[in-house]
Amino acid sequence: MLDASAALAGAAFLLVTVYLALLVHLRVVTQDPREPPLVETRLPYITPLLNLVNARYFSRIRRSKHPDLPIYTLRLPGTRIYVLNSTKLVASTQRHPKNFTFQAIQDKFAHLVCNLSPTAVEAQKREFHAWINGGTYVASPSHAAFKELLPGKSLDDMNRKMVAALGRECDFWAGDGREGVERNLFEWVKEVVTVAVTEGVYGAANPYRREEVRNHFWTYNAGVGKLSMGAGLGKLLARDSLQSRAYLASIFQNYYSQNHHLDASGLTFQRYAWHRSRGFSLLDTSNMEVGHGIAILSNTVPTAFWLLVRIFSSPSILSAIRAELSPYITTTTETTTIPPDEATTTATTVAPVVVRRKTLDVSQITTTPHTACPLLHSTLKETMRVHGKGVGVRGVLHDHVLDGKYLLRANSIVLIPSTIQHFDPQNYGPDAAAFRHDRFAEADYDDGADDDDGGAGQRRRPKKRLNGTAFRGFGGGSTLCPGRHFAVTGILAFVAMVVCRFEVGPVVGGREEEGGTEGEWVVPSAEKADLTKVMPCPDFDVRVRVRRREGEEGVGWCWGFNGGGSENEGGGRGGGG
Ligand code: HEM
Structure with a gap:
């Protein structure tokens, strides 16, 4: 009996000694006091390792444990991670793209994933x-x-x-009949x-x-x-x-x-x-x-989905965006004569038919965001702000004292969680947690429902400029996503087509698996996405009905992309680079 208790006490002593040794190793031996404060050391090296799979980890640390830290250190076996909360520090890392490099991370990622x-x-x-x-x-x-x-x-x-x-x-998205078609939206x-x-x-x-x-x-x-x-x-x-x-x-x-x-x-x-x-x-x-x-x-598709959900789940946003698109639609009417179907009639006269044609040149609404459709562009950015979960990653090449204060050691990793930037009231004001479709528009616009401007949107008061570094939807600095022009054009072209031509509404059981109330939108959660996703896929799909809008019968639509940036910059097929 005595032997067993002694053995137990010995084991406990050993555990405590190992634990203390690890803590000393972590906090004193290997952590330079000039480095950002070390957090999450309850189980040295293990606590961050177990939690990093969860995209909410960074928000949890900030909200409930260390609300005032502009930057902190997480230690994992074999690596140290510096997490940036401060927008100013994010901007500082962006000024040194060859020391805080995305390329090093991309190469490693490509090696494993490709x-x-x-x-x-x-x-x-x-x-x-x-x-x-x-x-x-x-x-x-x-x-x-x-x-x-x-x-x-x-x-x-x-x-x-x-x-x-x-x-x-x-033309085929709503099927032929008036009743439309049911679809799983995503x-x-x-x-x-x-x-x-x-x-x-x-x-x-x-x-x-x-x-x-x-x-x-x-x-x-x-x-x-x-x-x-x-x-x-x-x-x-x-x-x-x-x-x-x-x-x-x-x-x-x-x-x-x-x-x-x-x-x-x-x-x-x-x-x-x-x-x-x-x-x-x-x-x-x-x-x-x-x-x-x-x-x-992987990001373009979910972004288009979330944007559709946000627009169609709000009648005021939908009508404001329709009003904004309408000046860019050209409507022409042609009277044409169609020969009668010879199989069904023997008449020799031909019937005149009025054909309405609508044309929208997508380049007009996608390539000049500040003059055309500011609400549409703003709703897209707000969708990316609120639904985005991206974590910017940079590899540190050499020791660097960031902002003259924090030592960041070579071979470590810098993380920039977008959710921290996107929901910080210092960046987006006291309503940072809310979805406000006009947040990024250059001026506040009304939704036009009850005003005498017919819903076209009206400039009211100048708006405070937002800090560009705090929007991480496409990353930032010299590695700002090069595909953003292409992605934005595709997403907005698709969404404009749906908005102009169709009604989209949830059907009974709007949520695919569980019941829902008829006609009520459910904005899905997105907790299952892993840390590599900037815009997450939804956890569940939304069952909707897509119908033609009233007045759309017999209208022929013509969508084009006739402008663009070719007159501004060179381009074209290059050689081997
Ligand atoms: C909505 C759609 C998209 C989103 C949200 C998105 C987002 C991002 C983000 C957050 C980064 C990291 C930038 C950084 O950390 O600074 C990135 C990088 C990148 N994206 Fe996108 N992206 C989208 C679409 C596209 C498309 C369509 C392409 C290509 C056709 C593309 C190509 C790239 C490339 C090549 C990089 C690496 C940039 C570099 O190394 O400098 N992306 N993107």
């Missing part, structure tokens, strides 16, 4: 060092491979093809937007036209968070995702082998040429293109 060979990984390292050691004029590998996304001819061509693909489909948006966006990117031989390819992409995408934890864990936890990746890589090998990239966008051609000229094999290049799907689709 299954790159050792040769490709070596090529990545060479390019990374050439950029780091090159002058300021040397573009980062990512910027070089994605330069065709800048405003210019290539981007215009992609936009034109994407809008044309949406316009072709749009599934529908996923299908329509995936096809249209990839038409712009991959051209006539777009692999994503096939349902099987689309399904494999979304299976792959769902496992990306697990794949990014390491090859071993990926094999264990994301088998489906791995199988889909292999399938998609074979599809792209075939695409390139048949030279389809020569007829695709400047972006696809440029990316292929860039990777091949850097020594990537055909398989590595194909695997990179599979991963590219994550950049082009």
Whole structure:
């Protein structure tokens, strides 16, 4: 009995000693007092490790434990993470893009998520060092491979093809009859937007036209968070995702082998040429293109979904946006004569028919956000602010004293949780937690319901400028998402088509699995998304009915993209980069 108690006491003593030793190691031996304050040390190294999978972790630390810390340190086995709360400190890191680099993280991510060979990984390292050691004029590998996304001819061509693909489909979205069609909203948006966006990117031989390819992409995408934890864990936890990746890589090998990239966008051609000229094999290049799907689709699709939900669930937002779009729609009426159906009549006269045609040039509403449709653009940004969960990641290359105060050590990681920036009252005012569709409009606009301006929106008072660094929807600094112009055009073109032509409302059981009240919108939660997602997929789908708007019978719509940025900047198909 005595022996057992002694053994127990010995074990407890040992545990306490190990615990204290770890704490001393953590707080005194390995933590420099000039580093940001260390938090979450209850179980040294383990507490942050267990909690980091949850996107709410950062908000919890800020709200209930350390509300006043502008920056803090989390220690994990083998790595230290500095989490930024202060917008000023975020801006400071952005001034040193070669020390706080996104590229280093992207390369690691691509290695794990795109299954790159050792040769490709070596090529990545060479390019990374050439950029780091090159002058300021040397573009980062990512910027070089994605330069065709800048405003210019290539981007215009992609936009034109994407809008044309949406316009072709749009006639059929509500079916034929007055009663419309029922759909699962997210599934529908996923299908329509995936096809249209990839038409712009991959051209006539777009692999994503096939349902099987689309399904494999979304299976792959769902496992990306697990794949990014390491090859071993990926094999264990994301088998489906791995199988889909292999399938998609074979599809792209075939695409390139048949030279389809020569007829695709400047972006696809440029990316292929860039990777091949850097020594990537055909398989590595194909695997990179599979991963590219994550950049082009994984955020664009959910953003379009959340925006539709926000617009259609609020009658005042819907009517304000319809009013804002209406000046850009040209309506023409033609009287035409259609020969009678010879099979059903023997009459020789022809009946005159009045045809109404409506035309909307999407470039007018997407490329000049401050003069055209400020509420539409503002609602998109507000949707990204409120629903976004992205966490900006930067690798620290060398020791750096941030803002003259905080030592950030080499080989550590900096995290910038967007939710902290987006819900900080210092950035967005006391109503930061609320959804306010006109928050980003240059001036406050009324919703027009009861005013004598007919709902067209009226400038009232100048508005306080918002801090641009505090909007993280597309990241920030020199790594601001280069796909944002393309993504915004696609999302707004799609949403404008739905808003102008259709009514979308929830059906009984608006929530797919559980019951709901008829006609009542349920904004889904999004807790299941992993930390790699900027705009999360919803946890459950919303069942809706899509009907033609009244007065839309017999109207022929024509959607185009005729302007764009080609006159402003160069562009076009580049060589090998
Ligand atoms: C709504 C849709 C999209 C969202 C919300 C989004 C968001 C982001 C964010 C948050 C970043 C990280 C930037 C940073 O940390 O500073 C990023 C980077 C990037 N995005 Fe997007 N993105 C979208 C669409 C696209 C599209 C359509 C493409 C390509 C066609 C694209 C290509 C890229 C690339 C290449 C980077 C890396 C930039 C670099 O290394 O400098 N994105 N995006």
